[in-house]
Amino acid sequence: MEYFKKILRFAKPYSKYGYLNIFFNILYALFSALSFAALIPMLDVLFKPENRVLQEPVYTGMGSLKDYLQAYINFRVNEYSGDDEMKGLILVIGLVLVLFLLKNFFNYLAMYFITFLRNGVLKDIRNKMYKKIVELPISFYSEKRKGDVIARITSDVLEIQHSFLSVLELIVREPLTILFTIIIMFGISTKLTIFVFVFIPIAGTIISRIGKSLKKKSDRVQKEQGEFLSIVEETLGGLRVIKAFNSESYFSRVFEKSTNRFFRFSNSLLNRQNLASPTGEFLGILVIGVLLWFGGKMVLVDKTLDPSSFIAYMGLAYNILTPAKAISKASYGVKKGNAAAERVLEILETENPIVDKIDAVNKPSFDSGITLEDISFKYEDEYVLKNFNLSVPKGDTVALVGQSGSGKSTIANLITRFYDVNEGSILIDGHNIKDISKKSLRGLMGLVTQDSILFNDTVAHNIALGKENATQEEIIEAAKIANAHEFIVELPNGYDTNIGDSGNKLSGGQKQRLSIARAVLKNPPIMILDEATSALDTESERLVQDALEKMMRNRTSIVIAHRLSTIQNANTIVVLQKGVIVEQGSHDELLAKNGTYKKLVQMQSLG
Incomplete structure (x- = not known):
């Protein structure tokens, strides 16, 4: 009993x-x-x-x-x-x-x-x-x-x-x-x-x-x-x-x-x-x-x-x-x-390992930057990241590149606190993210992933997830910035069209632009883009890339990129290999080094 x-x-x-x-x-x-x-x-x-x-x-x-x-x-x-x-x-x-x-x-x-x-x-x-x-x-x-x-x-x-x-x-x-x-x-x-x-x-x-x-x-x-x-x-x-x-x-x-x-x-x-x-x-x-x-x-x-x-x-x-x-x-x-x-x-009765501290603070604004200090993380037995350090100043775009399994997406998961680091600390404006409430931490961030996660609802409701009580004008404005307004108005019921389970009634590019519109409407100071264009054709990629560039203006962005052509304008490009930074610098600086980054660029150009 x-x-x-x-x-x-x-x-x-x-x-x-x-x-x-x-x-x-x-x-x-x-x-x-x-x-x-x-x-x-x-x-x-x-x-x-x-x-x-x-x-x-x-x-x-x-x-x-x-x-x-x-x-x-x-x-x-x-x-x-x-x-x-x-x-x-x-x-x-x-x-x-x-x-x-x-x-x-x-x-x-x-x-x-x-x-x-x-x-x-x-x-x-x-x-x-x-x-x-x-x-x-x-x-x-x-x-x-x-x-x-x-x-x-x-x-x-x-x-x-x-x-x-x-x-x-x-x-x-x-x-x-x-x-x-x-x-x-x-x-x-x-x-x-x-x-x-x-x-x-x-x-x-x-x-x-x-x-x-x-x-x-x-x-x-x-x-x-x-x-x-x-x-x-x-x-x-x-x-x-x-x-x-x-x-x-x-x-x-x-x-x-x-x-x-x-x-x-x-x-x-x-x-x-x-x-x-x-x-x-x-x-x-x-x-x-x-x-x-x-x-x-x-x-x-x-x-x-x-x-x-x-x-x-x-x-x-x-x-x-x-x-x-x-x-x-x-x-x-x-x-x-x-x-x-x-x-x-x-x-x-399952204990949630990622919980707010009793004295967790609400952080309404983002002022100086994100710092990853000596972080190490493993999903099971082997470390994915080891003594990893990275600094992202406010307003900069930092791109993370490297082979699959090098730890790029793990960094996105740790900054958003979907997982907690095993060692080290992640700081926002000098505050450890474990001392900030999860709601206010994630309130500072927008996320666009490779898989556009949409829900069996209308276009408007999918975009409005980014902001409670958003007006129709705000939703339309966000869709315009994301280059989505043109295809939305051509749908049978416009913004009130139901997009089906996981948005299956839309193409890959259309789904991705709705995800971007959702992030734009949220209007967060920090944007995390996890291979947001890797699954798209050339035409869709051009529209999505344009939308991303509009969205990233005057924002701090962490971009995880598979296609290197999309990150040439980043302030800093970080090249990862098995959880360790092997190269770091701007696009031109890294090409001049004639190292791992240049090989990746040549392989993609060849492809």
């Missing part, structure tokens, strides 16, 4: 619905037991006309309470009906119907209030999970598959919701129904009830044995669901490549293997779960059978129990079976929910 205790904190805002549910469950349990007890006087009126009570009975104490109540109801029925026995019968039937009606009405109210609690908990867990998913660093998702995270926020949270209801029934409603029923059963016959209780622990032990492996089996099912959701997510993301390489059959086989495992695990789980109901029912009927034998003996042979009480007692005994089965079913639900809760809490 440790995971459920943690989940229970999400129920606190909805505690009033929980209390109302408990209140109406108590009434339901009480009337559930009374509705069967009310059968005794009805049966007496029907089958024992000779035992009519014509004088009001006198209460003599708790020991004779059952006889007193039976005689009192008999007396009131006879007083009402007089000589017309049908009148008495109708009254007793009416009483039984009212009791059953109230029982079901209270059941509805209990379920009505628990709905708000269940759905509220579901909503809050999902919101908290989404917030956590957004907060966690990018490094977290290099280890976790996205589909598995999606499975946790959808099916696992839903499983918690279902089992949550089961727990509340387990704690309140069903045990109370059993308790009130047993009290009335004791009232009817202590001897018979004690006899029944010899068999109940045996039945309970058998049922609990079945549920022991459910959590493990449920965990496997949920993990496999995350696995095939990951395959679907990767398939949709890489559909172009899959089709181009005729890999449909390979991915189908991978998916089928996953669904076959899910099929086996689900069958195993459900068959174990389904065994509970027939086992519980058979054991219950076995207890009823033993009751019929022992109780029948008390009525027919010993004459220690009257027939009407025995029939009502059998109804009460059967009334225990339904909640007992529900408890058994709920306990399996708890085991399944426990596995889901474990997976959900794993995300919620």
Whole structure:
């Protein structure tokens, strides 16, 4: 139950619905037991006309309470009906119907209030999970598959919701129904009830044995669901490549293997779960059978129990079976929910290594420059950057060039604090970026990446991500600077055109210019361009390069470049090799050195 205790904190805002549910469950349990007890006087009126009570009975104490109540109801029925026995019968039937009606009405109210609690908990867990998913660093998702995270926020949270209801029934409603029923059963016959209780622990032990492996089996099912959701997510993301390489059959086989495992695990789980109901029912009927034998003996042979009480007692005994089965079913639900809760809490309780300090400062402006002092960084075991130093004065454009894997994009990730350095420090205006709040740090920066990350929304909303409450005029102005206005107005609905998933309705150059417009609208003092033109054709590159140059005017820019033709005007070009600076200077200075940079330029010219 440790995971459920943690989940229970999400129920606190909805505690009033929980209390109302408990209140109406108590009434339901009480009337559930009374509705069967009310059968005794009805049966007496029907089958024992000779035992009519014509004088009001006198209460003599708790020991004779059952006889007193039976005689009192008999007396009131006879007083009402007089000589017309049908009148008495109708009254007793009416009483039984009212009791059953109230029982079901209270059941509805209990379920009505628990709905708000269940759905509220579901909503809050999902919101908290989404917030956590957004907060966690990018490094977290290099280890976790996205589909598995999606499975946790959808099916696992839903499983918690279902089992949550089961727990509340387990704690309140069903045990109370059993308790009130047993009290009335004791009232009817202590001897018979004690006899029944010899068999109940045996039945309970058998049922609990079945549920022991459910959590493990449920965990496997949920993990496999995350696995095939990951395959679907990767398939949709890489559909172009899959089709181009005729890999449909390979991915189908991978998916089928996953669904076959899910099929086996689900069958195993459900068959174990389904065994509970027939086992519980058979054991219950076995207890009823033993009751019929022992109780029948008390009525027919010993004459220690009257027939009407025995029939009502059998109804009460059967009334225990339904909640007992529900408890058994709920306990399996708890085991399944426990596995889901474990997976959900794993995300919620993951420590975010990149957090603001308690005394983190807000930095509204950028005044002098960026300094990287002796920084070293590794993603796993090998260092990508070692004792790296770089200074970027305000207003300068610094370009980073080098082969793939030399650490260029890592520098962009560290300055934006998507990752934290292992050693050394990154300073902005002399302040360590770890002492600045993440929001204000990233507020100083604009980012344009090689992959234009756009969302399934309108052109205007994609650009407006750069600035909250941006006006239409500001959006259009940003699009003009990014050389995007001309193609946007030609779209079917102009700025209100939906660009599809990841902007797939647009060309590469158009997508990149929207990314630039987004950065322009943000108007940050520092621009980071991560190979912003490397994936474009010549015509698109010319338009994008022009847009970038407009955007970089009067700004501090860090440009990670693959195409060297795009960075010739940079104040400083830094040549990297395996995380170390091998050359540094302007374009002309580096060509004059006749070193690594010149070789890179010659290779590209040759290409």
